[in-house]
Amino acid sequence: MQVAIVDYGAGNLGSVVRALAAIGTTPHVVTDAAGAKAGHFDKLVFPGVGAAGQAMEQVRARGLDDLLREHASRGRPLLGICVGMQILGEHSEEGDTACLGLLPFRISKLRVSAPIPHMGWNSLSWSANPESAKLRRGLGDDANVYYVHSYCAQPRDTAAATEAHVAAITEYGGASFAGVVALGNVWGTQFHAEKSGKTGLQILRNFVELS
């Protein structure tokens, strides 16, 4: 089993490498499509920080968009983290950015009266999403994870938990948004799994151990 991290120049790559190392996985780092050869990797982790527009630009410039699409279309597991998760969707309001379109959501600004960015620990409420049992294996009901974001996948109407791709929601400042998304083999966490303590490491383990 080979796990690779997609590197498009995001700042927190090292944190993801260290977290995977802590659960006994030595990930490969792929920086462009030429070096990647998608077929050699069973699983891809796609981290991200910063602005969605810049991230997409870098992903395209390195030919990583095709790599991600090809990997996903072969049915292999893909995990987007934070901005990496956001750009798995269709579009981001941040910089009016067209995204990868692997999952059916749009990213909009978190509009709440509470402090922005939403920064710190918050809990997950799991939905009936078919993947959620795999994602939450080994976790408590009200597990806390570390968020840092100003944009999010908000529901089209009021009930995020009823959307098929939403595996868990989180509430902040009166709004609720997708904390975890999953549709088949494509997973994403809005929070930083690599910096979410034991809970985050368990979620990474659940991804790495997917068969």
Place this chain on the structure above:
Amino acid sequence: MAHKKRIIPCLDVRAGVVTKGVAFQNNVDLGDPAPLAKKYYEEGADEIVIYDITASPEKRPPDAHTIARIAAGVFVPISVGGGISSFADAAHTIKSGAEKVSLNSIAPKKPELITEISNHFGVQAVVLSIDVARDASMPSGYRVFTHGGRTATALDALAWVTRAIPLGAGELCVNSIDEDGKRAGYDLTLLKMLRAAVHVPIIVSGGAGTIAHMDEALRLGADAVLVASIVHSGEHTIAGLKAALSALGHAMRMDF
């Protein structure tokens, strides 16, 4: 379910060793930062702050080796400050294992650095850290100091914060020089003034001696409390503080 308040232990590092002073003086050594940071992480620290306190006087960025050693055992965010005076310093610090850089002495001199770092790494990666002391001659009653509290600036604390945060800082860390290390409570007047003035999360620092001190700061809108003496002394553990604050009605992360 709810957004949680954070308890953040702060490790002042000098020459690779954790140190703690009172009112920014009389430092005592507490040993290697890496095992101490790991211990705090395992006890439920919601984040770890590292200040390389000699970096700025020695005109160098924070020690990358120390950050990397700490990051290897800590799976919560790490914020690093001390001596970051350029974009390259910030990038180097983040690459070494920090999620956030804390800008203090450099920010009044080079406010554009806040924007430069946040444009590249995002606003969440920039913490504006201020050391302030009461000064009746300033419009808000507080003056900004730099260089570990040793250098007075001409800046009024409120005016500076309302100007600097919109430049691209995602968080504000406020340290009261008057209260630092005295364990007599945070400066709540200062906290209230700043909470009303900015929309980003506020971390309070300097002065916690009891759980009641933390309780009152959190009730007044602080999102996080920085703790040093109170845990370094062994009098309280992070887990114990969190349990006590949870019992007082604050939403705390207890599943660590």
